[in-house]
Amino acid sequence: MNEDVYVLGIETSCDETAAAVVKNGKKILSNVVASQMESHRRFGGVVPEIASRHHVEQITLVIEEAMRQSGVSFADLDAVAVTAGPGLVGALLVGVNAAKALAFAHGLPLIGVHHIAGHIYANQLVAEMKFPLLALVVSGGHTELVYMEGHETFAVIGETRDDAAGEAYDKVARALGLPYPGGPHIDRLAHEGEPVIDLPRAWLEEGSYDFSFSGLKSAVLNALHNAKQRGEEIDVRQMAASFQESVVDVLVTKTVQAAKEYRVRQVLLAGGVAANHGLRAALQDKMKKELPNVELIIPPLSLCTDNAAMIAAAGTVLYQQGKRADLALNANPSLPLV
Ligand code: KG4
Ligand code: ZN
Numbered sequence: 202m203n204e205d206v207y208v209l210g211i212e213t214s215c216d217e218t219a220a221a222v223v224k225n226g227k228k229i230l231s232n233v234v235a236s237q238m239e240s241h242r243r244f245g246g247v248v249p250e251i252a253s254r255h256h257v258e259q260i261t262l263v264i265e266e267a268m269r270q271s272g273v274s275f276a277d278l279d280a281v282a283v284t285a286g287p288g289l290v291g292a293l294l295v296g297v298n299a300a301k302a303l304a305f306a307h308g309l310p311l312i313g314v315h316h317i318a319g320h321i322y323a324n325q326l327v328a329e330m331k332f333p334l335l336a337l338v339v340s341g342g343h344t345e346l347v348y349m350e351g352h353e354t355f356a357v358i359g360e361t362r363d364d365a366a367g368e369a370y371d372k373v374a375r376a377l378g379l380p381y382p383g384g385p386h387i388d389r390l391a392h393e394g395e396p397v398i399d400l401p402r403a404w405l406e407e408g409s410y411d412f413s414f415s416g417l418k419s420a421v422l423n424a425l426h427n428a429k430q431r432g433e434e435i436d437v438r439q440m441a442a443s444f445q446e447s448v449v450d451v452l453v454t455k456t457v458q459a460a461k462e463y464r465v466r467q468v469l470l471a472g473g474v475a476a477n478h479g480l481r482a483a484l485q486d487k488m489k490k491e492l493p494n495v496e497l498i499i500p501p502l503s504l505c506t507d508n509a510a511m512i513a514a515a516g517t518v519l520y521q522q523g524k525r526a527d528l529a530l531n532a533n534p535s536l537p538l539v
Contacts, residue, residue: 206279207271208520209303210513211264213296214288214316215342216247218259219509222271222278226517229326231270232503232510235259238382245381246371253291260299267509275307282516285313285526286536287342293532301528312516313526317343317538318355320471322515323504331466331496337456339480340472340507341367341382346410346456347538348463352518355538358459359410366448367474369414373421373444377437387441388477394438396446398424403451410459417447445479453483457491467496475505 205225212219221232237255241247268275283300286293297313304311320343321336330352338345344366346359364372367384374383379390400420403413421444428435460468468488474480481499488497504511 206517207273207277208280208282208513208517209278210509210516211283211296211300212507212509212512213256213292214284215507216241216252217507218256218263220264220267221509221513222267222273223510223513226514229510231267232508233263233267234508235263242381245375249289249291252289256292256295260295278309280310280312280520282312282314282512284316284512286533287316290532290534297530297532311526312519313530314512314515315536315538318515319511323471323500323511324469324498325514326504326510327500328498333465334467334469335460335463335465336469336471338471339366339474344412346459357538361412363413363415369418372418376422376425387445390438390441391445391479394442396442397439398443400443400447402447410455449479449483453487457487460492460495470499473506476502
């Protein structure tokens with residue numbers, strides 16, 4: 202008979218302090234997220250020192266709350282999983298040290314999790330993962346196409362050469378005078394406008410699954426600058442719609458092309474930009490037409506943005522594979538996925 206596995210997950214890589222308890226890597230018993238967004242908004246982006254300080258203030262409370270809501274005691278836990286990287290080093294250290302202290306105090310195995318693996322495993326909280334699969338990871342810090350033949354085996358077949366998709370959204374939003382983080386605002390305005398402004402799409406070399414968004418971002422900034430010099434007004438809704446169409450077109454086209462070439466059974470969407478309505482709709486639409494037999498999984502919004510349930514889910518698989526970190530585990534701001 203299989204024993205149930207209970208894992209506490211901890212995530213502090215950027216601007217959310219998060220803890221969660223997950224059963225068998227699939228069932229969320231608690232998922233607590235303390236967002237610092239308000240503190241960073243007036244600076245137009247995440248300030249690392251402020252992020253670290255908030256994590257220190259919040260971490261104990263967030264973990265206690267996650268344990269309380271789960272109804273699971275420390276004695277019932279099987280492991281503590283924590284994001285070891287990539288991310289802001291001062292932010293990561295807070296979670297890693299909290300996890301080490303708990304693992305030591307309660308005699309629990311410690312598991313180090315890669316943040317991107319966490320985003321991908323958020324999907325396992327909504328559906329069974331079927332291999333081979335392709336995951337499109339789009340967040341504030343990452344844009345990656347990841348091919349998986351089995352659990353915890355990752356092959357990055359494409360990635361951004363400059364800005365991450367979310368970063369481009371946030372920078373363009375800032376230029377349009379929208380609050381941080383700008384992704385959701387552009388998404389909303391895009392649906393009120395028409396994509397009539399001609400903007401570039403970086404397809405890169407034939408057959409490449411890499412991305413590039415800095416040229417698109419510059420094109421938007423130039424268009425805004427030129428309009429200002431001519432004393433003309435640019436319609437923010439039209440610009441938002443045109444920018445979004447350009448981003449979504451490239452993301453969806455490359456994802457579907459890669460899914461065909463790699464003959465996957467599933468396509469997963471992950472990361473904060475997976476919340477984008479335009480991206481969700483366009484990917485659903487193109488897959489239905491071109492890959493009707495491939496399953497598309499899109500987690501709910503709360504599991505797309507940073508959270509600790511996804512870290513616990515990814516950590517559970519590592520735990521079941523016998524992978525352990527020791528108390529020398531360190532935060533690694535540029536931890537490689539493979
Ligand atoms: O995954 P996430 O919470 O944090 C990172 O690991 O980076 O992603 C945050 C990013 C931000 O850039 C934010 O603007 C973007 O996700 N985002 C969106 C939407 N909601 C969040 N971008 C486009 N459309 C959205 N609806
Ligand atoms: Zn993230």
